[in-house]
Amino acid sequence: MKKFSLGTKxxxxxxxxxxxxxxxxxxxxxxxxxxEKSGNAMYEENVKGLSEVSELNQMFLxxxxxxxxxxxxxxxxxxxxxxxKTKMEExxxxxxxxxxxxxxxxxxxxxxxxxxxxxxxxxxxxxxxxKMVAALIAGDKEGSxxxxxxxxxxxxxxxxxxKQMMEMEIAQAKKKAEENAITSTRATWMATxxxxxxxxxxxxxxxxxxxxxxxxINKVIEGLSDGADQIASASSQVSSASQHLAEGTSEQAAxxxxxxxxxxxxxxxxxxxADNAGQAKAMxxxxxxxxxxxxxHMDEMARAINEITKSSExxxxxxxxxxxxxxxxxxxxxxxxxxxARAGEAGAGFAVVAxxxxxxxxxxxxxxxxxxxxxxxxxxxxxxxxQLTKLTQEAFQENIAIAGKIGQLVDEIATASEEQxxxxxxxxxxxxxxxxxxxxxxxxxxxxxxxxxxxxxQAEQMKSYVQDLGAVVGGNGHNGAGHQARSLRESSYVxxxxxxxxxxxxxxGGNGKKQARTAGRGSAKGKSIHPEQVIPMEEDKxxxx
Amino acid sequence: MEQAAMTVGAVSAGTQEKxxxxxxxxxxxxxxxxxxxxxxxxxxxxxxITSVPQTPGYVKGVINLRGKxxxxxxxxxxxxxxxxxxxxxxxxxxxEISGGDRKIQMGIVVDSVSEVLNIKPxxxxxxxxxxxxxxxxxxxxxxxxxGGVKILLDIDRVLNDRDFQDIAGAA
Numbered sequence: 001m002k003k004f005s006l007g008t009k010x011x012x013x014x015x016x017x018x019x020x021x022x023x024x025x026x027x028x029x030x031x032x033x034x035x036e037k038s039g040n041a042m043y044e045e046n047v048k049g050l051s052e053v054s055e056l057n058q059m060f061l062x063x064x065x066x067x068x069x070x071x072x073x074x075x076x077x078x079x080x081x082x083x084x085k086t087k088m089e090e091x092x093x094x095x096x097x098x099x100x101x102x103x104x105x106x107x108x109x110x111x112x113x114x115x116x117x118x119x120x121x122x123x124x125x126x127x128x129x130x131k132m133v134a135a136l137i138a139g140d141k142e143g144s145x146x147x148x149x150x151x152x153x154x155x156x157x158x159x160x161x162x163k164q165m166m167e168m169e170i171a172q173a174k175k176k177a178e179e180n181a182i183t184s185t186r187a188t189w190m191a192t193x194x195x196x197x198x199x200x201x202x203x204x205x206x207x208x209x210x211x212x213x214x215x216x217i218n219k220v221i222e223g224l225s226d227g228a229d230q231i232a233s234a235s236s237q238v239s240s241a242s243q244h245l246a247e248g249t250s251e252q253a254a255x256x257x258x259x260x261x262x263x264x265x266x267x268x269x270x271x272x273x274a275d276n277a278g279q280a281k282a283m284x285x286x287x288x289x290x291x292x293x294x295x296x297h298m299d300e301m302a303r304a305i306n307e308i309t310k311s312s313e314x315x316x317x318x319x320x321x322x323x324x325x326x327x328x329x330x331x332x333x334x335x336x337x338x339x340x341a342r343a344g345e346a347g348a349g350f351a352v353v354a355x356x357x358x359x360x361x362x363x364x365x366x367x368x369x370x371x372x373x374x375x376x377x378x379x380x381x382x383x384x385x386x387q388l389t390k391l392t393q394e395a396f397q398e399n400i401a402i403a404g405k406i407g408q409l410v411d412e413i414a415t416a417s418e419e420q421x422x423x424x425x426x427x428x429x430x431x432x433x434x435x436x437x438x439x440x441x442x443x444x445x446x447x448x449x450x451x452x453x454x455x456x457x458q459a460e461q462m463k464s465y466v467q468d469l470g471a472v473v474g475g476n477g478h479n480g481a482g483h484q485a486r487s488l489r490e491s492s493y494v495x496x497x498x499x500x501x502x503x504x505x506x507x508x509g510g511n512g513k514k515q516a517r518t519a520g521r522g523s524a525k526g527k528s529i530h531p532e533q534v535i536p537m538e539e540d541k542x543x544x545x
Numbered sequence: 546m547e548q549a550a551m552t553v554g555a556v557s558a559g560t561q562e563k564x565x566x567x568x569x570x571x572x573x574x575x576x577x578x579x580x581x582x583x584x585x586x587x588x589x590x591x592x593x594i595t596s597v598p599q600t601p602g603y604v605k606g607v608i609n610l611r612g613k614x615x616x617x618x619x620x621x622x623x624x625x626x627x628x629x630x631x632x633x634x635x636x637x638x639x640x641e642i643s644g645g646d647r648k649i650q651m652g653i654v655v656d657s658v659s660e661v662l663n664i665k666p667x668x669x670x671x672x673x674x675x676x677x678x679x680x681x682x683x684x685x686x687x688x689x690x691x692g693g694v695k696i697l698l699d700i701d702r703v704l705n706d707r708d709f710q711d712i713a714g715a716a
Binding site for chain 1: 567569587634636658
């Protein structure tokens with residue numbers, strides 16, 4: 001049963017009620033028809049039969065009467081009765097036809113027995129009558145009277161038979177009427193029972209149908225109510241979330257502005273850096289030149305020192321020569337002393353001379369040593385000076401190298417500063433875009449806030465609709481106050497939405513946000529979310545209930 | 546041993562007079578030595594020494610002194626002192642030593658020559674014995690001078706017989 005749609009169910013139940021009615025009606029009609037048939041049969045068989053028998057009886061009686069009349073006619077008035085034969089023949093024809101007709105309509109065995117007896121009697125009577133008629137026509141009084149007497153008995157038998165037949169017909173009719181009564185009573189009972197059953201069934205179907213329809217609808221109503229509640233709560237959550245989002249976005253926008261301003265500062269500082277770097281580079285160039293000059297002078301000084309050293313060395317060599325001479329002189333003096341010693345006494349004076357020569361040699365050696373020492377000192381000093389010069393040169397070289405490196409670094413600084421400035425400008429652009437995006441987000445947040453407000457209102461509306469539906473379904477059980485509540489909520493929705501927007505507007509400050517505000521407001525008006533969008537309630541889906 | 550002691554005593558008694566006189570002092574390995582002036586023939590500066598093969602290590606070679614070929618020994622190596630490089634002060638003392646009955650001229654490489662000193666006998670002390678194993682007869686004595694001791698060498702004994710033959714053979 002659940003798979004059928006409501007319409008189908010309704011149609012089915014009404015169809016079943018109709019069917020019951022039809023059954024009852026058909027039954028009644030059938031019974032009527034049976035009654036009619038029975039009545040008809042009664043008429044056809046019994047009434048008609050009765051009338052026919054009655055007619056036959058009448059004919060017989062009229063025949064007998066004709067005969068009696070004829071007798072009276074002949075014998076009393078002595079009229080001509082020759083026409084009696086033809087009359088009799090006519091009557092016979094009619095009567096026999098009638099008998100034949102009757103014969104055809106005889107159905108039951110009893111009727112047949114009686115009819116046969118009648119026919120037999122009639123068959124016995126007719127010759128007698130003929131005889132009588134003949135006698136009558138002939139004027140045979142005695143013969144006709146005899147025939148009449150014999151005929152009377154049989155004629156009476158015929159009449160009795162006819163009467164019996166009539167009674168039988170009547171009895172049959174009566175039976176049939178009784179049967180009809182029984183049938184009618186039965187039919188009445190059955191119709192009544194059927195009607196009662198039909199009523200019960202209809203009521204039962206109605207109740208079941210109602211239950212089947214209302215219970216799911218109630219469930220649906222409950223579900224819708226719950227859903228509407230949840231939607232309302234969810235939409236309030238969304239509203240608060242979007243409010244938060246709007247707040248956060250406005251904060252973000254503020255911090256973005258701060259960032260932007262600090263970036264500008266950074267940009268100006270970077271430019272200054274670049275300028276300074278350029279100046280430093282120029283100065284480094286000058287310093288490099290100076291250092292080069294100094295280096296050249298240092299080279300010259302080194303050369304001069306070298307020359308000094310060389311001359312000192314040469315002087316030293318000369319001194320060395322002098323020293324050698326002194327040494328050799330010493331040796332000579334020693335040799336002289338040796339010879340003097342060998343010479344003994346003769347060489348005593350020579351020994352003295354040798355001694356003096358040796359002294360002189362020693363003195364020269366001493367002088368040479370002193371001079372050598374001085375020269376060595378000089379050389380040492382000069383060497384020291386040369387070393388210092390070299391060190392200074394090296395230092396200057398290092399200086400140059402360092403200056404070169406500094407120049408490189410300054411170059412790099414300049415390049416880096418340029419790139420930094422470039423990067424800062426790009427970051428500026430990005431921040432501006434971020435600001436734009438933030439504003440858009442703020443607008444979107446406000447939109448979503450208003451949309452959620454709408455959603456809330458629509459949920460309330462839906463709730464009221466559901467209540468109405470409940471009222472339709474339940475009548476007294478649910479309050480049908482949905483209409484009034486709906487109109488109230490509609491007005492509150494507009495006010496609430498505007499209030500929300502104003503609240504958001506108050507929190508956000510600054511020029512760029514006006515755009516977002518107007519955008520939010522406009523969109524709130526233009527875009528209205530219908531409940532159908534939220535909860536689709538199309539017709540065909542409704543049938544599923 | 547007794548013989549050595551007696552020799553020393555004989556020397557000391559007999560050579561007191563012998564030992565005084567003029568000595569040519571020279572320096573070697575930071576020590577002052579002295580050779581009797583009578584033994585010294587000549588003092589010359591360092592000159593090229595032609596080395597002679599198959600000679601003892603201390604025999605440096607020979608030199609050409611005014612046409613005369615004189616063998617040269619390194620006194621350092623003779624004394625077993627480590628040899629050093631020759632400086633401009635290094636000299637060759639040409640000594641005349643008598644071995645047996647011959648007089649041989651020989652050059653001695655010394656570090657430097659100092660002076661000719663007249664040493665009085667009072668300044669000369671006998672060589673102290675450093676134990677019996679030491680052969681110190683090549684030392685005439687020890688001359689006391691201010692601040693130090695000069696070892697007076699008996700050049701004749703510095704080179705013993707065998708050396709003599711070798712050197713004589715070389716020359």
